Amino acid sequence: MATLPTEMTAIDMEGPGEPDVLVTVTRPVPEPVAGEVLVKVAAAGVNRPDIVQRKGFYPPPPGAPSIPGLEIAGEVVALGEGVNAELMGQEVCALVAGGGYAEYCTAPVVQCLPVPEGLSLQEAAALPETIFTVWHNLFERAYAREGETVLVHGGTSGIGSMAIMLGKLFGLTVIVTCGSDDKCAAAVEIGAAHAINYKSQDFVEEVKRLTDGNGVEIVIDMVAGDYVARNLQCLKEDGRHVTIAVQGGLEATINMAQVMSRRLMLTGSTLRARSVEFKGLLADEIERTAWPFVADGKLRPVMDRSFPMADAAGAHRHMEAGAHIGKIILEV
Incomplete structure (x- = not known):
């Protein structure tokens, strides 16, 4: 297995404000704790709560990173204690409490869903939050x-x-x-x-x-x-x-x-502050009932536009302009 870097590029906020407060930063690569996986992020979804957080009105829940981003897709590159070894190298998408606008992001394994064949990682990143x-x-x-x-x-x-x-x-x-x-x-x-x-x-x-x-x-x-x-x-x-x-x-x-x-x-309801246990039960129900439609191609996210991660501010401006139809994605 390739050695993981110790540092990564991410997007964080200098403080609350307009899209320009989103800046490129260097952060330590997070380590997965028990029950978590580390995902090498290929794409992250941009959502309205990210904008509310950027404006200073939706702080991350306790323990969540300041880095915005509530949904990701990519490859599992490290496992926390107790996680099935078969997940290593698998492509997953996940709902996370924050940290998605980054090269690497940890996710509770119970909040991960498999990326089926025929679904791009960009499309997969557009699914969890919605x-x-x-x-x-x-x-x-x-x-x-x-x-x-x-x-x-x-x-x-x-x-x-x-x-x-x-x-x-x-x-x-x-x-x-x-x-x-x-x-x-x-x-x-x-x-x-x-x-x-x-x-x-x-x-x-x-x-x-x-x-x-x-x-x-x-x-x-x-x-x-x-x-x-x-x-x-x-x-x-x-x-x-x-x-x-x-x-x-x-x-x-x-x-x-x-x-x-x-x-x-x-x-x-709001979802972000709910417990990992609750979100895990929700993920399990979705995997059993709705995910088969994703797997057979009957359910695909409506995709609006992708932005490079470095232009997260542009993605936020695009969302706030209100002309988009479907999902806006950051490609890492």
């Missing part, structure tokens, strides 16, 4: 069942596109909102049943029209703020509202009598 988030929130927290209809905001984002594809594979009708007619067309091409341009249409009225006045069973909400009250108007009785981001504001004013009389359920 598939873990969508699976947990749509199927575990919202109890989505075949035949139900779901409204997803941000239909062409990484999360939105994954929700469309996973929903369709599991028999859901997915309605999305997007910010332009081009994005609406792209969402329908990805597999959405309907796409609403929220800038030119009232999504509450459109949802009522599209569902013959019945509403949807589930809303997956990334906006929060004043969207919450409008989302509740889109739900049918016994509907479930799941908040996964607060891009539109932290606070909402809602009619609790409506929640009671229509038996609505409001929930939400």
Whole structure:
């Protein structure tokens, strides 16, 4: 086995701020502890939480590196204590609590998924954050069942596109909102049943029209703020509202009598701070239920653009500009 270097190139932040605070640094190569693997990173996904962290509003959980990056793909090059020796040299993708924007990154072995034949490492790096988030929130927290209809905001984002594809594979009708007619067309091409341009249409009225006045069973909400009250108007009785981001504001004013009389359920989650044990159980469920679709080519991430790791600032600017469709990747 080749000797590993002691130092690596990574991207870290000089402090909170605009994309230019992301700078190239030299850091020690991390060592995997018990239950972890060390991955030589080929590609890392860029996600909205990375931007929130860069701005100073989403600090890494205790023990996680300051280096951003929540999903990686690459080759296993070292094993922590207790890890199956057969994993050495295998290609994996993994959900991590941080450290992805680097040449090497440790990952709990239970949070790793195998990279099937025919899936590039760039595509593999685009999967963990979105598939873990969508699976947990749509199927575990919202109890989505075949035949139900779901409204997803941000239909062409990484999360939105994954929700469309996973929903369709599991028999859901997915309605999305997007910010332009081009994005609406792209969402329908990805597999959405309907796409609403929220800038030119009232999504509450459109949802009522599209569902013959019945509403949807589930809303997956990334906006929060004043969207919450409008989302509740889109739900049918016994509907479930799941908040996964607060891009539109932290606070909402809602009619609790409506929640009671229509038996609505409001929930939400963040994944990053959850325990390794929880994420391991989630990874196991995904590997059994959703990963076969990845393995046979039926589920592929929608890819927007790749940037070299050294241009992480450019990748962040591209995401913040909002014109992307699908996933943005850093190639290491």
